[in-house]
Amino acid sequence: MGCEHCADAARKGLKFCPSCGNALASFQTNTPAEREPSRGVVTKEKGRKTKKGLLLALIVLLLAGGTYYGLATQFFTVEAKTKDIREAIRTNDAKELAGHLEFNNQLVDSKQAERFLKALKETPKQEEALMDYLLLAGASIQSKNKSLVPAQVVQSGRQYGIFEDYRLRLSSVKTEVVSNFEGTKVTLLNPIGTETNKASDDGILIDGMYPGLTDAKVEYDGEYGKDADEVTINPLILDADDRTFEIELKGKAVNLDQTYPDGELIADGESTGETVSDLKTYGPVPKKGTVLSLTNMFPWGEETSKEILVKPDTKTAAFTFEPSAATIDQIENAVEEHASDWVNAAESQDTSYFTLVDDAAYLAKQEKNYQSWNRSDKSWYGEVLNTSVDRASATFVDYGGEVGIEVLATTYIRGELATDGSEFTGASTSKSVFRYLFTYSEMDESFRIQQAVNIK
Numbered sequence: 001m002g003c004e005h006c007a008d009a010a011r012k013g014l015k016f017c018p019s020c021g022n023a024l025a026s027f028q029t030n031t032p033a034e035r036e037p038s039r040g041v042v043t044k045e046k047g048r049k050t051k052k053g054l055l056l057a058l059i060v061l062l063l064a065g066g067t068y069y070g071l072a073t074q075f076f077t078v079e080a081k082t083k084d085i086r087e088a089i090r091t092n093d094a095k096e097l098a099g100h101l102e103f104n105n106q107l108v109d110s111k112q113a114e115r116f117l118k119a120l121k122e123t124p125k126q127e128e129a130l131m132d133y134l135l136l137a138g139a140s141i142q143s144k145n146k147s148l149v150p151a152q153v154v155q156s157g158r159q160y161g162i163f164e165d166y167r168l169r170l171s172s173v174k175t176e177v178v179s180n181f182e183g184t185k186v187t188l189l190n191p192i193g194t195e196t197n198k199a200s201d202d203g204i205l206i207d208g209m210y211p212g213l214t215d216a217k218v219e220y221d222g223e224y225g226k227d228a229d230e231v232t233i234n235p236l237i238l239d240a241d242d243r244t245f246e247i248e249l250k251g252k253a254v255n256l257d258q259t260y261p262d263g264e265l266i267a268d269g270e271s272t273g274e275t276v277s278d279l280k281t282y283g284p285v286p287k288k289g290t291v292l293s294l295t296n297m298f299p300w301g302e303e304t305s306k307e308i309l310v311k312p313d314t315k316t317a318a319f320t321f322e323p324s325a326a327t328i329d330q331i332e333n334a335v336e337e338h339a340s341d342w343v344n345a346a347e348s349q350d351t352s353y354f355t356l357v358d359d360a361a362y363l364a365k366q367e368k369n370y371q372s373w374n375r376s377d378k379s380w381y382g383e384v385l386n387t388s389v390d391r392a393s394a395t396f397v398d399y400g401g402e403v404g405i406e407v408l409a410t411t412y413i414r415g416e417l418a419t420d421g422s423e424f425t426g427a428s429t430s431k432s433v434f435r436y437l438f439t440y441s442e443m444d445e446s447f448r449i450q451q452a453v454n455i456k
Contacts, residue, residue, distance in 0.1 A: 081166035082138035082153060086131055092117055102156055103170040103210060104194055112192070115212030116170065119236045120149070122213075126236055134168075141166070149236060150211050173211050173235045175243045178203035181220045181227070181284075184247065189215040189230070209235050224251035224284040225312050251284025252312035254292075260319060263296035263305075271295070285312045294319040298403055299440040300327060300447070323394045323405050331438060332389045334447045335409045339384045343413065346380040349373060357449045373417070382415020382427060397437065399450060405438045432456070 006017040081100065088097035094114035101108045101116065108116070120127040129147030136143040137153040145152055150171035157165050172194055177186050186204050188195060194208035213232050220227045227249045235243055256265070261277035268291050272279070282292065289311040295304050305319035323331070338356055345353035349370035351363045373380065390408040397404045411434065416427040433456035438447040 077164075078141050078153065078155075078166045079138040082134045085153075085168050086134050089117065089120065089127070089131065092121070100167050101170060102154075102167040104172075104192070107167075108170070112210065112212060115190075115210070115214070118213045119211060119234050122234050123236045170211055172208045173243060174205065174207045175209050175233065175235045175245055176200055176203055176205050177216075177233065177245050177247060179218065179220070179247045179249060181222060181224060181249050181251070183220065183222045184249065185219045186247075187217045187219070189217055211235050218247050218249065220249055220251075223286050224249075225287060227251050227284075249284070253281040253283025254285055254310045254314045255281050255316040257316055257318040260294060260296045260305075260321075263294040263319065266293045266295060266304075267291070282310075282317065285310055285314070287312060292317050292319075294321075296321065299442050300330065303327070321396045323396070323407075325391075327405070328389060328391050328394055328407075330447055331394065331405060331407055331436075332387070332409075334438060334449070335389055335411070335434075335436065336384075336387045338449060338452070339387050339411045339413065342411075343382055343384055343415070346370075346382070346415070349379075356446070357452065359449055359451050362449075362452045377420045378417055379420055380415055380417045382413055385412040385414050385429060387411045399437060399439055402439050404450065405447070407436050407438070409434050409436055 006020065085097065085100045087093075088100065094117055095110045097117065098108055098110045098113040101113055103112070120130070126147055126149050130145070130149045130151065133143065133145045133147050134153065137145075141153055141155065143153075150173050151168050152171070153166060154169045155164060156167045156169070177184075184203070186197070186206070188206075191214075192208075192210040194210070195206055196208055197204050197206045199205075213234055216231055216233055218229045218231055229247075229249060231247055233245045235245075237243070237245065256276045256279055258276060261275065263276050265272045265274055265276060265279060265282065267282065272282075276294065282290075289309045291307050291309055293305050293307045295302060303321050303324055305321045308317060308319070310317050334356055338354070341354050341356065345351055345366065351367050351370070354363060354366070357363060388410050390410075393406075393408040395406050397406045411432050412429060413432070414427050414429040416425070418425070432454055435451070435453045435455050436449055437451035439450050440446070441448050
């Protein structure tokens with residue numbers, strides 16, 4: 001049995017036993033007293049590692065929180081989202097915009113986004129106002145949209161399960177399609193599926209319409225025949241409270257002859273207020289036809305053409321003018337004056353008495369007659385008995401770019417040609433039929449004779 005002092009000394013870490021003096025080397029590696037200091041060192045090392053782990057975890061959490069805050073600020077705030085929407089609109093990027101547009105509680109596709117963008121581009125003032133609203137919405141999502149574009153920035157779900165998502169929510173619109181033909185049928189070619197339509201007082205009311213360009217087929221079969229066309233409707237064009245899209249069908253139209261380009265067109269007895277050159281064509285022409293005429297201003301005054309009936313298959317409407325009764329009255333006065341001038345010129349043997357004649361050939365012929373009389377020492381004396389104009393023969397003609405009036409007229413003149421110094425034995429009556437061509441002189445304010453041909 002060992003010395004208890006040696007064992008006790010070993011536990012206390014002594015090298016020699018205080019009782020017997022023996023060395024205690026054999027107890028240093030085997031006794032519990034020798035192992036206790038080693039356990040103490042291990043415990044301190046583990047504590048330091050635990051503190052380092054906690055510190056590292058805290059740093060990771062802080063970094064993750066900072067990254068989340070940075071991402072949220074840069075990509076997932078209402079300000080960041082509205083900025084992305086504005087940039088997509090500005091750059092006309094339909095693919096990018098599609099990820100931020102919502103309609104009918106669903107994200108729109110790129111084609112629908114492109115239709116919305118094109119509608120905006122056709123209404124630049126509304127686009128500008130929408131961009132201003134988006135800028136305000138980035139600061140406060142509660143901002144009101146006064147742009148008349150049916151859209152609102154809303155919080156709509158999350159991205160990646162943790163980040164707030166903000167979108168531009170589009171609302172459907174109501175549009176009235178009005179046609180100049182009653183009974184026009186409108187069929188949407190690229191509907192979203194939310195549209196409904198019904199007849200209105202003036203046309204067709206389409207509700208639930210997507211606020212983007214929409215293609216439509218327009219068909220008509222009625223009073224003006226059959227007509228069809230394809231149009232593009234922009235629901236954003238007019239005021240949001242009164243969105244009206246007007247469709248004008250041409251139907252069958254008739255070409256207007258341009259002989260009188262400044263003439264004012266009359267349809268069914270009422271003035272259209274338009275000139276031939278402004279209209280070029282008139283339509284639509286109903287199946288039963290339309291009566292057209294033309295009022296034109298001539299140098300001597302206003303004239304109205306003959307009425308013509310045009311139908312949908314009429315190619316060209318050509319207007320024929322006939323001198324009015326008032327104009328022919330002026331022509332008759334000119335014929336009477338010419339007959340009187342003829343008597344005066346014959347008695348004086350002087351062509352200067354022909355005050356209305358510009359026909360050089362006619363004057364030369366009369367001058368030749370007077371010279372012949374003079375050589376024969378003859379004189380003429382007489383009077384005008386009567387003149388008459390064949391009103392039915394009066395017609396408009398072109399005379400060197402001027403408008404002339406051609407007419408037949410008859411004169412009855414009683415007279416006698418006798419040798420100078422001899423007595424007049426008796427006058428005789430002669431009947432002459434002339435074909436006159438008159439033009440009007442605005443300077444003289446009278447009709448003048450450009451041609452006077454004695455045909456009988």
